[in-house]
Amino acid sequence: GSGLVESLQDCGAAGLASSLAEMARDTGIDLHLDRVPLREEDLEPWEVMVSESQERMVAVVRPQMLAAVEALCERWELAHAVVGEVTATGLLRAFWKDEGVGEIPARLLTDECPRYMVEQRPRPAPAPVDPPVGPEPRTALLELLGTPNLRSRAPIFRRYDHLVGSRTVRRPGFDAAVLRLRPGYRGLAMSLDSPGRFARLDPRSGGSRAVLEAVRNVACTGGEPLGLTDCLNFGNPEKPEVAWELAEAIEGMAEACEALRLPVVSGNVSLYNETDGRPVCPTPVVGCVGLVADVRHVPGGWRPGDAVLLAGASPLALAGSEYQAQYGRSGGSPARLDLGAEAALVEFLWRVAPACSIVHDASGGGLAVALAEAAILSGLGAELELPDDPRAWFGEGGGQAVIACAPEQVDRLEADRFGEVPLRRLGVVGGDRLLGIPLAALLAAHS
Structure with a gap:
């Protein structure tokens, strides 16, 4: 400084x-x-x-x-x-x-200020719901790409100056944004994330996922995560159920931070958010900043002939997913998180990203949406094989990331995964279609 x-x-x-x-x-x-x-x-x-x-x-x-x-x-x-x-x-x-x-x-x-405990009362566990029933996967993918939570945000962020002093290396809209730190080539990667419906179904899990998603976004640029900030948006904490949601979300965030060994260096709260006595859904928002060693090696888009792989951590489920919101009723229990596996995935991603053409977090909308976003960004399709299972296409909850690299780099990635991060080959980059869908149709649905 x-x-x-x-x-x-x-x-x-x-x-x-x-x-x-x-x-x-x-x-x-x-x-x-x-x-x-x-x-x-x-x-x-x-x-x-x-x-x-x-x-x-x-x-x-x-x-x-x-x-x-x-x-x-x-x-x-x-x-x-x-x-x-x-x-x-x-x-x-x-x-x-x-x-x-x-x-x-x-x-x-400060350290010795008066403290008081508010009454907490756990909400009943979400009732089981029938599995969502959507159209065939390709139709579902196009429909999901056009939903409010998944469609392109470009019309919003393009209204504002996001080319800060001509130092913007990666613009908003794909994992984290990256700013160059002149006069050298180091950079800062920055991301904000929130777990959506997960915090409503399970506030503790939602708090953890807010941290993990923000950190994964930074790692996907090759940024080593350094620290976090947060904004906790909840209803009236004088109501025991809301106080429980707030406490559980904070505990979930703390557990994820401990697994990642990252500090929360600042934050704020926005409480009493209610309309006619009805509170907002618990909404922890987490921001992450990471250090990119060399902005010249930030992944920019997959290339013809690249191998496409999937790196994963925790299990997936449709509970809390965008697919469930579109084709079913919100409910059920989110997939269990393995925080050790999630931390290993984050470290793997930021270490291998400089050798890859693309590293992209698969969260909202699941794997199929992440693949479509990668194809749209790159302007290039891919020949891929996915199981004929909505959970494989659209499941959410556990950390996973799409990786593309030159075929000769695959062995290195296998060696660098610490024996803990599962890697699976999905296919190869090339053509003007993805999962059988023309790239133009994906772009139109997402715009």
Whole structure:
């Protein structure tokens, strides 16, 4: 990094009270509230302390770096002010025109803050449902590609600037996006994911899947996952069933993070999301950032003659899948997760990706949708064989990824799978059809 700042926080929930308490817990901070730039006049000191804005940041800067930081703020026309100093008192103290207006040990707002347990009541397990009955698999694939959750998002993200400073190596819409870190060739891979209906059927499993899907997306670019952030969207936690959903989702996320040995470095919650007393479905969203060693080797699309393989981890099921939502009734129990196998799959993917022409996570819509997305991206079909079984085509839940590479690379992939990641050959790249469907028809359905 530049070394300009020692610590940096946004003034989101609870404003300066929260951000400075976290900064001061190991030292102490004196804050002069009358020096804080304001958007509104005549605010009381306590209002300045707790006002919230995602657009404000508070930084701790060494005195010798202050002029450089101020110059940077002026370059970008950012309002700024020195509003306090770090102390050794362990206290968060607030002043207004040099008069003390508040004081508290910072640890009482952080590590030793008051805690309370909300009542939790597990929801009944989802009732078994009849297996979904859809049309023959090729028709189902075309229909699924056009559903709201699976169709192309290009019309949305193209409305915004996603070519950040001409550093965008991979654009949004396929696993993770990748930005180059100049002046070298390292890059950052970034992804957001959420488990959809899985969290409603099983909140703990849903929390784990949110982590795993975001991490797999980064791994598919060749990015070694570094850390996570989250946004937890739930109903009213004062209702015991919702409190249970929230606690279970967090436990599931923690279990996945422990298996992957990844930290959650930030996050927020959005609670009380209800309409006429009906809560939203539990929706944990997870973001992942990973480091790409060389952006020149990010997989870009499969090539004629490439071998197509499937790497897998946990079992698959139709419960919670897009196929079930389209052709049946939501219910049942999602497939069991093997977190050890999932972690092995993630490591395998980011290690082998630089030697592959494509590595693509197969999650929403299952394997058949992932293959169609790979063909659309590459502008090239493939001759493949899949079992005549909806679960093989459209099953979800367990981690799996489509891999394409030159035939001579297959032996290396076999050697690099640590003996833990199952690999299965699906076919070979070539032609203008996929699974018997013209590429033009796939593209039309997905657009």
